[in-house]
Amino acid sequence: MAQLFTPAATTLFRVVIVLTGLGLVGAGVTAYLWARADSTWNVGKPAPQPVPFRHDLHAGQLDIDCRYCHSTVERAADAGMPSAQTCMSCHSQVWVGASVLEPVRTSFTLGQPIQWTSVHRLPDYVYFHHAAHVTKGVACEICHGRVDRMPKTVKTQTLSMGWCLDCHRDPVPNLRPREAVFAMGYEPHGDELPDDIREFYREASRRLTSCNTCHR
Ligand code: HEC
Ligand code: HEC
Ligand code: HEC
Ligand code: HEC
Ligand code: HEC
Structure with a gap:
């Protein structure tokens, strides 16, 4: 053939x-x-901002508490962004005529919010809540990094679903005593958490990893 x-x-x-x-x-x-x-995931990439605000100066050198500007972080889903009035409490006295602060003065005069560009943004179908984390001992630093050293604000974590789940499966190693959640450069001192908290999260991890915790 x-x-x-x-x-x-x-x-x-x-x-x-x-x-x-x-x-x-x-x-x-x-x-x-x-x-x-x-x-x-845009990790490490700064966003263009209307004012060259610097965390390294304000939260680092001047040591202003996060809550002074992100005032709802302990009680609401959103951390909250500072109004022009919050800036003007100091900048009506320091750097008064500075041209970089022009957008702040304009917003203040018009009573309008400053249009900051989001650096962290989850898709609308994801539910996130700041207070649920901060009040349970998850520190800003764990999710946002050394903000006190950032001249420009950037993401340090992907904020992907895998990243959320990595912690939700076993949050205990990431938890701090509540009074340390705003601290930067915090070193845990060994076994600080009581046994009942460890026990609680062994139970809670199933709830924390179920789809409708974050997609509701
Ligand atoms: C004096 C006011 C002020 C203080 C204090 C301050 N911030 Fe901010 N923060 C801002 C402003 C203004 C922005 C928006 C501009 C930018 O992204 O840099 C911002 C943005 C952020 C963002 C990004 C927001 C987004 O849209 O994704 C994070 C995260 C953040 N701050 C965390 C912190 C943490 C943590 C602290 C305490 C260590 C802190 N901030 C202290 C004013 C402040
Ligand atoms: C468990 C992780 C986690 C912790 C802890 C955390 N954040 Fe966030 N943060 C996020 C995520 C995720 C977003 C994006 C939220 C969105 O788009 O809905 C965000 C957004 C923000 C924003 C932008 C405005 C807003 O509310 O969406 C600011 C400001 C901020 N965080 C500040 C802080 C400060 C200050 C702390 C500590 C007191 C803190 N965060 C603790 C994960 C965290
Ligand atoms: C508690 C007081 C205080 C608050 C509140 C404050 N600032 Fe400042 N800011 C300062 C001081 C002090 C300096 C000047 C530091 C220096 O000259 O070394 C400064 C400097 C600056 C600069 C110049 C930075 C540089 O060196 O390039 C900008 C821009 C600025 N601030 C923006 C803001 C904005 C925007 C807000 C509101 C979200 C704000 N500040 C809130 C105290 C404050
Ligand atoms: C570093 C650890 C950590 C990371 C990262 C983290 N979480 Fe959490 N999350 C926790 C802890 C701890 C709790 C509090 C659980 C409790 O005690 O009820 C929590 C609670 C929650 C709750 C409230 C659950 C409820 O039923 O009350 C939601 C919603 C949530 N997380 C969403 C997210 C999302 C979305 C992400 C990612 C963008 C994320 N979390 C990242 C540790 C984390
Ligand atoms: C702890 C919070 C959390 C839990 C629990 C969770 N997700 Fe998500 N999910 C997220 C976040 C944050 C995103 C957006 C970021 C991303 O795409 O990774 C997301 C994105 C998604 C997407 C879109 C993915 C894409 O590539 O566009 C799907 C589909 C999804 N989740 C399904 C699920 C299912 C099914 C479950 C249960 C088995 C689940 N999620 C549990 C946080 C969560």
């Missing part, structure tokens, strides 16, 4: 099959790496 395909065609066919296989694996690996890469 005559050969249906020439030997060359058979070889070509094999090569194509192998290359297709490699291509699929490569695409899978690329997609996996892409989904995990910090750059995909």
Whole structure:
């Protein structure tokens, strides 16, 4: 019987099959790496802001408490953003005529909020609540990094679902005593948490990882 395909065609066919296989694996690996890469989640990338506000100066050097500007962080879902009035409590006395503060003075005069660009933004279908974390001993630093050293505010974590779940499965190693949640550069001193809290989270991890905790 005559050969249906020439030997060359058979070889070509094999090569194509192998290359297709490699291509699929490569695409899978690329997609996996892409989904995990910090750059995909804008980690470390500052956003353009109307005023060159600096946390390293205000929260670092001047040591102003986070709550002075993010005043609802302990009682609401949103941390809250400072009004122009909050800035003007000092900037009606220091750096008074500075041109970089022009948008602050304009907002203050018009009684309008300053239009800050969000650095952290979850999709609308995700439910997040600041107070639920802060009042249970999850510190700002755990999720936002060393804000007190940032000349420009950036994300230090992906805020991906995998990141939330990593902690929700076992939050205990990330918990601090409540009085330390605003501290930066905090060093835990060994076993600070009472046993009943560890016990509580062994039970709570199922609730914390169920879909409708964050998608409701
Ligand atoms: C004097 C006021 C002030 C203080 C004090 C302050 N912040 Fe801010 N914060 C701001 C302003 C203004 C912005 C918006 C501009 C920016 O992103 O840099 C902001 C933005 C942020 C953001 C990003 C918000 C977003 O839209 O994603 C985080 C996170 C944050 N602050 C955390 C902190 C933490 C933690 C502390 C305490 C260590 C703190 N801030 C202290 C004024 C303040
Ligand atoms: C468990 C992680 C976590 C902790 C702890 C946390 N944040 Fe956030 N923060 C987030 C996430 C996630 C967002 C984005 C929220 C969104 O888009 O709905 C955010 C957003 C913000 C914003 C932007 C405005 C807003 O409310 O959406 C500010 C300001 C902020 N955080 C400040 C703080 C401060 C100050 C603390 C400590 C007192 C703190 N955060 C503790 C995760 C955290
Ligand atoms: C508790 C007082 C206080 C508050 C509140 C405050 N600032 Fe300041 N800010 C200062 C001081 C003091 C300096 C000047 C530090 C220096 O000259 O070294 C300063 C400097 C600045 C500068 C110049 C930074 C630089 O060196 O480039 C900007 C911009 C600024 N502040 C913006 C803001 C904004 C926006 C707010 C409100 C969200 C705010 N500040 C709230 C005290 C404050
Ligand atoms: C570092 C640890 C940590 C990270 C990261 C974290 N959480 Fe949590 N989360 C907790 C703890 C602890 C609680 C409090 C649980 C309790 O005691 O009820 C909590 C509670 C919650 C609650 C309230 C649950 C309820 O039933 O009251 C929601 C909603 C939530 N987290 C959403 C998120 C989302 C969304 C993310 C990611 C963007 C996230 N969390 C990241 C530790 C974390
Ligand atoms: C602790 C909070 C948390 C829990 C629990 C959680 N999610 Fe999510 N989920 C998130 C966050 C944050 C995002 C947005 C970031 C992202 O896409 O990773 C998200 C995104 C998603 C998306 C969109 C993904 C995409 O690529 O666009 C789907 C689908 C989803 N979640 C399904 C689920 C299901 C199903 C469960 C239960 C098995 C679940 N989630 C449990 C926090 C959570």
